[in-house]
Amino acid sequence: MDYLQIEGIKNLNGRITISGAKNASLPLIAMTILAKNQVSIKNMPDVVDIKTLLKLLSNLGAQCTFNKKNVLVDTSKLTETKATYDIVKTMRASILVLGPILARFGHCEVSLPGGCAIGQRPVDLHLKALEQMGAKINIEAGYIQASAPKGLKGCEISFDKITVTGTANIVMAAALAKGKTVLTNAAREPEVVQLCEILNASGVKIEGIGTAILTIHGTNKELLDIQEFSIIPDRIEAGTYLCAAAITRSVITLEKVKASHLGAVISKLEEMGSKFDITEDTITIHPSKKIKAIKITTQEYPAFPTDMQAQFLALATQAEGTSIIEERLFENRFMHVSELQRMGASISLNGNIATVNGKTELSGTDVMATDLRASSALVLAALVAEGTTNIHRIYHLDRGYDSLEKKLQNVGAKIKRLKE
Numbered sequence: 001m002d003y004l005q006i007e008g009i010k011n012l013n014g015r016i017t018i019s020g021a022k023n024a025s026l027p028l029i030a031m032t033i034l035a036k037n038q039v040s041i042k043n044m045p046d047v048v049d050i051k052t053l054l055k056l057l058s059n060l061g062a063q064c065t066f067n068k069k070n071v072l073v074d075t076s077k078l079t080e081t082k083a084t085y086d087i088v089k090t091m092r093a094s095i096l097v098l099g100p101i102l103a104r105f106g107h108c109e110v111s112l113p114g115g116c117a118i119g120q121r122p123v124d125l126h127l128k129a130l131e132q133m134g135a136k137i138n139i140e141a142g143y144i145q146a147s148a149p150k151g152l153k154g155c156e157i158s159f160d161k162i163t164v165t166g167t168a169n170i171v172m173a174a175a176l177a178k179g180k181t182v183l184t185n186a187a188r189e190p191e192v193v194q195l196c197e198i199l200n201a202s203g204v205k206i207e208g209i210g211t212a213i214l215t216i217h218g219t220n221k222e223l224l225d226i227q228e229f230s231i232i233p234d235r236i237e238a239g240t241y242l243c244a245a246a247i248t249r250s251v252i253t254l255e256k257v258k259a260s261h262l263g264a265v266i267s268k269l270e271e272m273g274s275k276f277d278i279t280e281d282t283i284t285i286h287p288s289k290k291i292k293a294i295k296i297t298t299q300e301y302p303a304f305p306t307d308m309q310a311q312f313l314a315l316a317t318q319a320e321g322t323s324i325i326e327e328r329l330f331e332n333r334f335m336h337v338s339e340l341q342r343m344g345a346s347i348s349l350n351g352n353i354a355t356v357n358g359k360t361e362l363s364g365t366d367v368m369a370t371d372l373r374a375s376s377a378l379v380l381a382a383l384v385a386e387g388t389t390n391i392h393r394i395y396h397l398d399r400g401y402d403s404l405e406k407k408l409q410n411v412g413a414k415i416k417r418l419k420e
Protein backbone atom coordinates (compact mmCIF):
# COMPACT_ATOMS: atom_id res chain seq x y z
CA MET A 1 0.00 0.00 0.00
CA ASP A 2 1.21 3.53 -0.77
CA TYR A 3 1.54 6.35 1.69
CA LEU A 4 2.48 10.01 1.39
CA GLN A 5 5.41 11.56 3.21
CA ILE A 6 5.23 15.33 3.54
CA GLU A 7 7.79 17.72 5.05
CA GLY A 8 6.26 20.87 6.47
CA ILE A 9 7.31 23.84 4.36
CA LYS A 10 6.49 27.49 4.73
CA ASN A 11 6.00 28.53 1.12
CA LEU A 12 4.72 27.27 -2.21
CA ASN A 13 4.80 29.15 -5.49
CA GLY A 14 3.72 28.56 -9.06
CA ARG A 15 0.89 27.27 -11.20
CA ILE A 16 -1.34 24.22 -10.94
CA THR A 17 -3.46 22.90 -13.81
CA ILE A 18 -6.85 21.66 -12.68
CA SER A 19 -8.10 18.32 -14.01
CA GLY A 20 -11.57 17.40 -15.20
CA ALA A 21 -14.19 16.96 -12.48
CA LYS A 22 -14.54 13.43 -11.12
CA ASN A 23 -18.13 14.09 -10.08
CA ALA A 24 -19.03 15.30 -13.57
CA SER A 25 -17.23 12.40 -15.26
CA LEU A 26 -19.05 9.65 -13.36
CA PRO A 27 -22.62 10.47 -14.49
CA LEU A 28 -21.35 11.34 -17.97
CA ILE A 29 -19.73 7.91 -18.33
CA ALA A 30 -22.98 6.30 -17.11
CA MET A 31 -24.81 8.43 -19.68
CA THR A 32 -22.99 6.62 -22.52
CA ILE A 33 -25.38 3.71 -21.83
CA LEU A 34 -28.04 5.88 -23.50
CA ALA A 35 -25.98 6.34 -26.69
CA LYS A 36 -26.29 4.53 -29.98
CA ASN A 37 -22.79 5.62 -31.04
CA GLN A 38 -19.30 5.37 -29.59
CA VAL A 39 -18.86 8.37 -27.27
CA SER A 40 -15.63 10.34 -27.04
CA ILE A 41 -14.97 12.20 -23.79
CA LYS A 42 -12.05 14.62 -23.30
CA ASN A 43 -10.36 16.00 -20.17
CA MET A 44 -11.08 12.89 -18.10
CA PRO A 45 -9.27 12.95 -14.72
CA ASP A 46 -6.88 10.06 -14.13
CA VAL A 47 -8.37 8.86 -10.84
CA VAL A 48 -9.34 5.45 -9.53
CA ASP A 49 -13.12 6.12 -9.40
CA ILE A 50 -13.17 6.66 -13.17
CA LYS A 51 -11.33 3.39 -13.77
CA THR A 52 -13.78 1.63 -11.46
CA LEU A 53 -16.80 2.84 -13.42
CA LEU A 54 -15.17 1.98 -16.77
CA LYS A 55 -14.45 -1.49 -15.40
CA LEU A 56 -18.10 -1.83 -14.37
CA LEU A 57 -19.22 -0.87 -17.89
CA SER A 58 -16.67 -3.28 -19.43
CA ASN A 59 -18.03 -6.08 -17.24
CA LEU A 60 -21.48 -5.32 -18.66
CA GLY A 61 -20.16 -5.70 -22.22
CA ALA A 62 -19.20 -2.14 -23.17
CA GLN A 63 -15.91 -1.36 -24.90
CA CYS A 64 -13.93 1.28 -23.05
CA THR A 65 -10.51 2.81 -23.63
CA PHE A 66 -8.80 5.43 -21.47
CA ASN A 67 -5.72 7.07 -22.90
CA LYS A 68 -4.18 10.40 -21.80
CA LYS A 69 -7.36 12.11 -20.54
CA ASN A 70 -9.37 10.74 -23.48
CA VAL A 71 -12.04 8.13 -22.98
CA LEU A 72 -13.94 6.23 -25.65
CA VAL A 73 -16.99 4.25 -24.62
CA ASP A 74 -19.05 2.06 -26.93
CA THR A 75 -22.09 0.56 -25.22
CA SER A 76 -23.71 -0.78 -28.42
CA LYS A 77 -22.85 -4.36 -27.43
CA LEU A 78 -23.73 -3.93 -23.76
CA THR A 79 -25.95 -6.88 -22.85
CA GLU A 80 -25.37 -7.64 -19.17
CA THR A 81 -27.60 -5.61 -16.81
CA LYS A 82 -26.33 -6.58 -13.36
CA ALA A 83 -23.84 -4.41 -11.45
CA THR A 84 -22.32 -6.78 -8.94
CA TYR A 85 -21.27 -6.23 -5.32
CA ASP A 86 -17.52 -6.57 -5.94
CA ILE A 87 -17.48 -3.26 -7.84
CA VAL A 88 -20.38 -1.40 -6.22
CA LYS A 89 -18.88 -1.90 -2.74
CA THR A 90 -15.76 0.01 -3.83
CA MET A 91 -17.69 2.95 -5.25
CA ARG A 92 -21.17 4.08 -4.27
CA ALA A 93 -21.55 6.16 -7.43
CA SER A 94 -21.97 2.82 -9.30
CA ILE A 95 -25.67 3.40 -8.54
CA LEU A 96 -25.53 5.84 -11.49
CA VAL A 97 -25.92 2.96 -13.96
CA LEU A 98 -29.35 2.05 -12.54
CA GLY A 99 -31.39 4.77 -14.29
CA PRO A 100 -29.82 4.45 -17.75
CA ILE A 101 -29.75 0.61 -17.83
CA LEU A 102 -33.34 0.37 -16.65
CA ALA A 103 -34.46 2.98 -19.19
CA ARG A 104 -32.70 1.22 -22.08
CA PHE A 105 -33.25 -2.47 -21.29
CA GLY A 106 -36.36 -2.46 -19.07
CA HIS A 107 -34.56 -4.25 -16.27
CA CYS A 108 -31.48 -3.79 -14.12
CA GLU A 109 -29.91 -5.17 -10.96
CA VAL A 110 -27.49 -3.16 -8.85
CA SER A 111 -25.96 -4.29 -5.60
CA LEU A 112 -27.09 -2.11 -2.69
CA PRO A 113 -24.13 0.17 -1.94
CA GLY A 114 -24.22 -0.40 1.83
CA GLY A 115 -22.61 1.80 4.48
CA CYS A 116 -20.04 4.48 3.96
CA ALA A 117 -17.40 6.16 6.12
CA ILE A 118 -19.16 9.53 6.05
CA GLY A 119 -22.68 8.37 6.86
CA GLN A 120 -25.57 6.14 5.87
CA ARG A 121 -26.08 7.49 2.37
CA PRO A 122 -29.29 5.70 1.39
CA VAL A 123 -30.59 5.53 -2.21
CA ASP A 124 -34.29 5.52 -1.32
CA LEU A 125 -34.98 8.72 -3.27
CA HIS A 126 -33.56 7.22 -6.49
CA LEU A 127 -35.77 4.15 -6.06
CA LYS A 128 -38.93 6.04 -5.11
CA ALA A 129 -38.61 8.24 -8.20
CA LEU A 130 -38.08 5.24 -10.51
CA GLU A 131 -41.19 3.62 -9.01
CA GLN A 132 -43.12 6.79 -9.80
CA MET A 133 -41.94 6.37 -13.39
CA GLY A 134 -43.50 2.91 -13.48
CA ALA A 135 -40.62 0.67 -12.37
CA LYS A 136 -41.16 -2.27 -10.06
CA ILE A 137 -38.42 -2.41 -7.46
CA ASN A 138 -37.54 -5.37 -5.24
CA ILE A 139 -34.70 -5.59 -2.81
CA GLU A 140 -33.47 -9.14 -2.67
CA ALA A 141 -30.30 -10.69 -1.28
CA GLY A 142 -28.57 -7.31 -1.17
CA TYR A 143 -29.54 -6.34 -4.71
CA ILE A 144 -31.88 -3.72 -6.10
CA GLN A 145 -33.92 -5.48 -8.78
CA ALA A 146 -35.68 -3.01 -11.02
CA SER A 147 -37.93 -3.78 -13.96
CA ALA A 148 -40.10 -1.80 -16.33
CA PRO A 149 -40.90 -4.18 -19.20
CA LYS A 150 -43.12 -1.63 -20.94
CA GLY A 151 -40.59 1.16 -20.46
CA LEU A 152 -40.48 4.08 -18.04
CA LYS A 153 -43.14 6.80 -18.19
CA GLY A 154 -42.58 10.48 -17.60
CA CYS A 155 -44.31 11.87 -14.52
CA GLU A 156 -44.04 14.54 -11.81
CA ILE A 157 -41.40 13.81 -9.19
CA SER A 158 -40.51 15.91 -6.18
CA PHE A 159 -37.41 14.93 -4.23
CA ASP A 160 -37.89 15.18 -0.44
CA LYS A 161 -34.23 16.09 -0.18
CA ILE A 162 -31.79 17.40 -2.79
CA THR A 163 -29.65 14.54 -4.09
CA VAL A 164 -26.88 14.94 -6.65
CA THR A 165 -26.54 11.39 -7.99
CA GLY A 166 -30.29 10.93 -7.48
CA THR A 167 -30.94 13.86 -9.83
CA ALA A 168 -28.45 12.50 -12.38
CA ASN A 169 -29.98 9.01 -12.21
CA ILE A 170 -33.54 10.24 -12.73
CA VAL A 171 -32.57 12.69 -15.50
CA MET A 172 -30.89 9.80 -17.37
CA ALA A 173 -33.88 7.51 -16.81
CA ALA A 174 -36.26 10.26 -17.96
CA ALA A 175 -34.16 10.84 -21.09
CA LEU A 176 -35.39 7.55 -22.61
CA ALA A 177 -38.79 7.49 -20.89
CA LYS A 178 -42.08 8.02 -22.68
CA GLY A 179 -43.32 11.59 -22.27
CA LYS A 180 -42.37 14.43 -20.01
CA THR A 181 -40.80 14.17 -16.53
CA VAL A 182 -40.91 17.19 -14.24
CA LEU A 183 -38.35 16.88 -11.46
CA THR A 184 -38.74 19.32 -8.57
CA ASN A 185 -36.12 20.01 -5.89
CA ALA A 186 -33.42 18.87 -8.33
CA ALA A 187 -29.72 19.37 -7.58
CA ARG A 188 -28.15 22.41 -9.28
CA GLU A 189 -24.49 21.40 -9.02
CA PRO A 190 -22.38 22.31 -12.10
CA GLU A 191 -21.83 18.55 -12.64
CA VAL A 192 -25.60 18.02 -12.96
CA VAL A 193 -25.81 21.04 -15.26
CA GLN A 194 -23.19 19.54 -17.57
CA LEU A 195 -25.06 16.22 -17.74
CA CYS A 196 -28.27 18.06 -18.66
CA GLU A 197 -26.50 20.20 -21.26
CA ILE A 198 -24.95 17.19 -23.00
CA LEU A 199 -28.29 15.34 -23.02
CA ASN A 200 -29.99 18.46 -24.33
CA ALA A 201 -27.44 18.68 -27.15
CA SER A 202 -28.01 14.98 -27.92
CA GLY A 203 -31.72 15.23 -28.67
CA VAL A 204 -33.32 15.13 -25.20
CA LYS A 205 -35.04 18.47 -24.68
CA ILE A 206 -34.47 19.63 -21.09
CA GLU A 207 -35.91 22.84 -19.70
CA GLY A 208 -34.85 24.55 -16.50
CA ILE A 209 -31.19 23.47 -16.63
CA GLY A 210 -29.36 24.87 -13.59
CA THR A 211 -32.63 25.43 -11.69
CA ALA A 212 -34.41 23.31 -9.09
CA ILE A 213 -37.15 22.31 -11.58
CA LEU A 214 -36.07 20.23 -14.54
CA THR A 215 -38.45 19.23 -17.33
CA ILE A 216 -37.12 16.34 -19.38
CA HIS A 217 -38.80 15.32 -22.62
CA GLY A 218 -38.06 11.60 -23.03
CA THR A 219 -37.30 9.98 -26.40
CA ASN A 220 -39.46 6.88 -25.75
CA LYS A 221 -36.47 4.51 -25.82
CA GLU A 222 -34.81 6.00 -28.89
CA LEU A 223 -31.07 5.89 -28.22
CA LEU A 224 -29.07 9.12 -28.44
CA ASP A 225 -26.40 10.40 -30.77
CA ILE A 226 -23.87 11.89 -28.35
CA GLN A 227 -21.11 14.06 -29.84
CA GLU A 228 -17.62 14.49 -28.35
CA PHE A 229 -17.46 16.69 -25.24
CA SER A 230 -14.95 17.76 -22.60
CA ILE A 231 -15.39 17.42 -18.82
CA ILE A 232 -15.72 20.66 -16.80
CA PRO A 233 -12.89 21.57 -14.36
CA ASP A 234 -12.94 19.95 -10.93
CA ARG A 235 -14.12 22.67 -8.53
CA ILE A 236 -13.28 20.58 -5.45
CA GLU A 237 -9.73 19.89 -6.62
CA ALA A 238 -9.40 23.63 -7.36
CA GLY A 239 -10.80 24.55 -3.92
CA THR A 240 -8.35 22.16 -2.28
CA TYR A 241 -5.36 23.85 -3.95
CA LEU A 242 -6.71 27.30 -3.01
CA CYS A 243 -6.70 26.06 0.59
CA ALA A 244 -3.13 24.77 0.11
CA ALA A 245 -2.13 28.28 -0.98
CA ALA A 246 -4.03 29.91 1.91
CA ILE A 247 -2.64 27.60 4.61
CA THR A 248 0.96 28.08 3.42
CA ARG A 249 0.37 31.80 2.65
CA SER A 250 1.58 31.28 -0.92
CA VAL A 251 0.66 32.95 -4.19
CA ILE A 252 -0.59 30.25 -6.54
CA THR A 253 -2.30 30.42 -9.91
CA LEU A 254 -4.77 27.73 -10.91
CA GLU A 255 -5.15 27.10 -14.63
CA LYS A 256 -8.04 25.54 -16.57
CA VAL A 257 -10.45 26.37 -13.78
CA LYS A 258 -13.88 27.99 -13.64
CA ALA A 259 -14.17 30.57 -10.86
CA SER A 260 -17.95 30.86 -11.23
CA HIS A 261 -18.28 27.28 -9.90
CA LEU A 262 -16.31 28.27 -6.78
CA GLY A 263 -18.36 31.25 -5.59
CA ALA A 264 -18.98 30.09 -2.00
CA VAL A 265 -15.40 28.79 -1.58
CA ILE A 266 -13.78 31.98 -2.88
CA SER A 267 -16.04 34.13 -0.76
CA LYS A 268 -15.12 32.21 2.43
CA LEU A 269 -11.41 32.50 1.55
CA GLU A 270 -11.92 36.26 1.07
CA GLU A 271 -13.53 36.43 4.53
CA MET A 272 -10.43 34.68 5.86
CA GLY A 273 -8.23 37.37 4.29
CA SER A 274 -7.24 36.13 0.82
CA LYS A 275 -7.44 38.27 -2.31
CA PHE A 276 -8.03 36.99 -5.85
CA ASP A 277 -7.25 37.81 -9.47
CA ILE A 278 -9.69 35.99 -11.70
CA THR A 279 -9.77 35.54 -15.48
CA GLU A 280 -11.97 33.35 -17.63
CA ASP A 281 -9.94 30.22 -16.89
CA THR A 282 -7.43 31.12 -14.17
CA ILE A 283 -7.59 32.03 -10.48
CA THR A 284 -4.64 33.58 -8.66
CA ILE A 285 -4.86 33.62 -4.89
CA HIS A 286 -2.95 36.14 -2.75
CA PRO A 287 -3.37 34.92 0.83
CA SER A 288 -2.96 37.20 3.83
CA LYS A 289 -0.26 36.61 6.44
CA LYS A 290 -2.87 36.37 9.19
CA ILE A 291 -5.83 34.07 8.56
CA LYS A 292 -9.16 35.17 10.06
CA ALA A 293 -11.48 32.72 11.84
CA ILE A 294 -14.60 31.68 9.95
CA LYS A 295 -18.15 30.37 10.26
CA ILE A 296 -19.19 27.79 7.68
CA THR A 297 -22.33 25.74 7.10
CA THR A 298 -22.27 23.10 4.38
CA GLN A 299 -25.26 23.05 2.06
CA GLU A 300 -26.23 22.14 -1.48
CA TYR A 301 -24.85 24.14 -4.42
CA PRO A 302 -24.56 27.10 -4.82
CA ALA A 303 -23.93 27.25 -1.04
CA PHE A 304 -20.73 25.99 0.59
CA PRO A 305 -19.94 22.38 -0.50
CA THR A 306 -19.62 19.51 1.98
CA ASP A 307 -16.74 18.28 -0.19
CA MET A 308 -14.70 21.33 0.97
CA GLN A 309 -15.56 21.06 4.67
CA ALA A 310 -12.53 18.96 5.70
CA GLN A 311 -10.07 21.24 3.87
CA PHE A 312 -11.49 24.38 5.51
CA LEU A 313 -11.35 22.67 8.88
CA ALA A 314 -7.61 22.11 8.35
CA LEU A 315 -7.25 25.74 7.29
CA ALA A 316 -9.19 26.93 10.36
CA THR A 317 -6.52 25.39 12.62
CA GLN A 318 -4.22 28.15 11.31
CA ALA A 319 -6.77 30.97 11.67
CA GLU A 320 -6.61 33.43 14.58
CA GLY A 321 -9.60 32.83 16.86
CA THR A 322 -12.56 30.47 16.97
CA SER A 323 -14.01 29.02 13.77
CA ILE A 324 -17.31 27.16 13.67
CA ILE A 325 -17.97 24.58 10.97
CA GLU A 326 -21.36 22.94 10.69
CA GLU A 327 -21.87 19.85 8.51
CA ARG A 328 -25.46 19.61 7.27
CA LEU A 329 -25.27 16.93 4.57
CA PHE A 330 -23.59 13.88 6.05
CA GLU A 331 -23.93 12.78 9.66
CA ASN A 332 -20.46 11.35 10.13
CA ARG A 333 -18.20 13.53 8.05
CA PHE A 334 -15.73 14.51 10.77
CA MET A 335 -13.41 11.50 10.81
CA HIS A 336 -10.49 13.79 9.95
CA VAL A 337 -10.96 15.66 13.26
CA SER A 338 -9.29 13.00 15.40
CA GLU A 339 -6.35 12.80 12.98
CA LEU A 340 -5.93 16.59 12.99
CA GLN A 341 -6.10 16.52 16.80
CA ARG A 342 -3.23 14.04 16.78
CA MET A 343 -1.24 16.66 14.85
CA GLY A 344 -1.97 19.21 17.60
CA ALA A 345 -5.16 20.90 16.37
CA SER A 346 -7.59 22.21 18.99
CA ILE A 347 -11.00 21.08 17.76
CA SER A 348 -14.09 20.13 19.74
CA LEU A 349 -16.98 18.28 18.19
CA ASN A 350 -20.59 18.59 19.24
CA GLY A 351 -22.84 16.55 16.96
CA ASN A 352 -22.49 18.01 13.50
CA ILE A 353 -20.67 21.17 14.64
CA ALA A 354 -16.90 21.47 14.92
CA THR A 355 -15.38 24.34 16.90
CA VAL A 356 -11.78 25.04 15.96
CA ASN A 357 -9.57 27.18 18.17
CA GLY A 358 -6.63 28.66 16.32
CA LYS A 359 -3.99 29.28 15.68
CA THR A 360 -2.24 26.08 16.77
CA GLU A 361 1.21 24.85 15.80
CA LEU A 362 0.79 21.46 14.11
CA SER A 363 3.42 18.74 14.32
CA GLY A 364 4.10 16.03 11.80
CA THR A 365 3.26 12.46 12.76
CA ASP A 366 1.66 9.31 11.32
CA VAL A 367 -1.98 9.84 10.36
CA MET A 368 -4.59 7.85 8.51
CA ALA A 369 -6.82 8.95 5.65
CA THR A 370 -10.44 7.98 6.28
CA ASP A 371 -12.26 9.24 3.19
CA LEU A 372 -11.49 11.14 0.02
CA ARG A 373 -11.76 14.75 1.21
CA ALA A 374 -10.54 13.93 4.73
CA SER A 375 -7.32 12.79 3.06
CA SER A 376 -6.76 16.15 1.43
CA ALA A 377 -7.34 17.92 4.78
CA LEU A 378 -4.45 15.88 6.18
CA VAL A 379 -2.25 16.88 3.22
CA LEU A 380 -3.03 20.55 3.90
CA ALA A 381 -2.23 20.20 7.60
CA ALA A 382 1.01 18.35 6.77
CA LEU A 383 2.13 21.18 4.47
CA VAL A 384 2.39 23.53 7.48
CA ALA A 385 3.20 21.04 10.23
CA GLU A 386 6.58 21.07 11.93
CA GLY A 387 8.56 18.04 10.73
CA THR A 388 7.43 15.01 8.76
CA THR A 389 3.89 13.67 8.34
CA ASN A 390 3.19 10.22 6.94
CA ILE A 391 -0.36 9.89 5.57
CA HIS A 392 -1.44 6.26 5.35
CA ARG A 393 -4.32 4.68 3.42
CA ILE A 394 -4.07 7.17 0.59
CA TYR A 395 -6.10 4.91 -1.67
CA HIS A 396 -8.95 7.20 -0.55
CA LEU A 397 -7.10 10.15 -2.04
CA ASP A 398 -6.33 8.31 -5.28
CA ARG A 399 -10.07 7.83 -5.84
CA GLY A 400 -10.51 11.51 -6.59
CA TYR A 401 -7.28 13.54 -6.91
CA ASP A 402 -5.40 13.35 -10.21
CA SER A 403 -1.59 13.42 -9.67
CA LEU A 404 -1.86 15.29 -6.36
CA GLU A 405 1.74 14.79 -5.30
CA LYS A 406 3.12 15.80 -8.72
CA LYS A 407 0.99 18.94 -8.81
CA LEU A 408 2.14 19.90 -5.30
CA GLN A 409 5.80 19.04 -6.03
CA ASN A 410 5.63 21.41 -9.03
CA VAL A 411 4.79 24.31 -6.72
CA GLY A 412 7.58 23.45 -4.28
CA ALA A 413 6.00 21.06 -1.77
CA LYS A 414 8.17 18.34 -0.26
CA ILE A 415 5.88 15.42 -0.83
CA LYS A 416 6.75 11.83 -1.76
CA ARG A 417 4.73 8.69 -2.45
CA LEU A 418 6.28 5.70 -0.70
CA LYS A 419 5.42 2.04 -0.16
CA GLU A 420 4.44 0.78 3.31
Ligand code: UD1
Binding pocket: 023, 026, 093, 119, 120, 121, 122, 123, 124, 125, 126, 127, 161, 162, 163, 164, 165, 166, 306, 307, 329, 330
Ligand atom coordinates in the same frame (compact mmCIF):
# COMPACT_ATOMS: atom_id res chain seq x y z
C1 UD1 B 1 -22.62 13.60 -4.37
C2 UD1 B 1 -21.13 13.70 -4.64
C3 UD1 B 1 -20.36 13.82 -3.32
C4 UD1 B 1 -20.93 14.98 -2.49
C5 UD1 B 1 -22.44 14.86 -2.35
C6 UD1 B 1 -23.07 16.09 -1.69
C7 UD1 B 1 -20.85 12.42 -6.67
C8 UD1 B 1 -20.35 11.19 -7.32
N1 UD1 B 1 -20.70 12.51 -5.35
O1 UD1 B 1 -22.83 12.41 -3.62
O2 UD1 B 1 -19.00 14.07 -3.62
O3 UD1 B 1 -20.35 14.95 -1.21
O4 UD1 B 1 -23.06 14.73 -3.65
O5 UD1 B 1 -22.77 17.22 -2.39
O6 UD1 B 1 -21.32 13.34 -7.33
N2 UD1 B 1 -29.94 11.04 0.46
C9 UD1 B 1 -31.03 10.31 0.92
N3 UD1 B 1 -31.61 9.44 0.05
C10 UD1 B 1 -31.18 9.26 -1.23
C11 UD1 B 1 -30.09 10.01 -1.68
C12 UD1 B 1 -29.48 10.91 -0.80
O7 UD1 B 1 -31.44 10.45 2.07
O8 UD1 B 1 -31.77 8.45 -1.95
C13 UD1 B 1 -29.26 12.00 1.38
C14 UD1 B 1 -27.81 11.61 1.69
O9 UD1 B 1 -27.73 10.67 2.73
C15 UD1 B 1 -27.20 12.96 2.05
C16 UD1 B 1 -27.96 13.94 1.13
O10 UD1 B 1 -29.15 13.24 0.73
O11 UD1 B 1 -27.50 13.28 3.38
C17 UD1 B 1 -27.20 14.36 -0.09
O12 UD1 B 1 -26.67 13.21 -0.74
P1 UD1 B 1 -26.44 13.13 -2.30
O13 UD1 B 1 -26.56 14.49 -2.92
O14 UD1 B 1 -27.28 12.05 -2.86
O15 UD1 B 1 -24.93 12.66 -2.37
P2 UD1 B 1 -24.30 11.80 -3.51
O16 UD1 B 1 -25.03 12.09 -4.78
O17 UD1 B 1 -24.14 10.40 -3.06
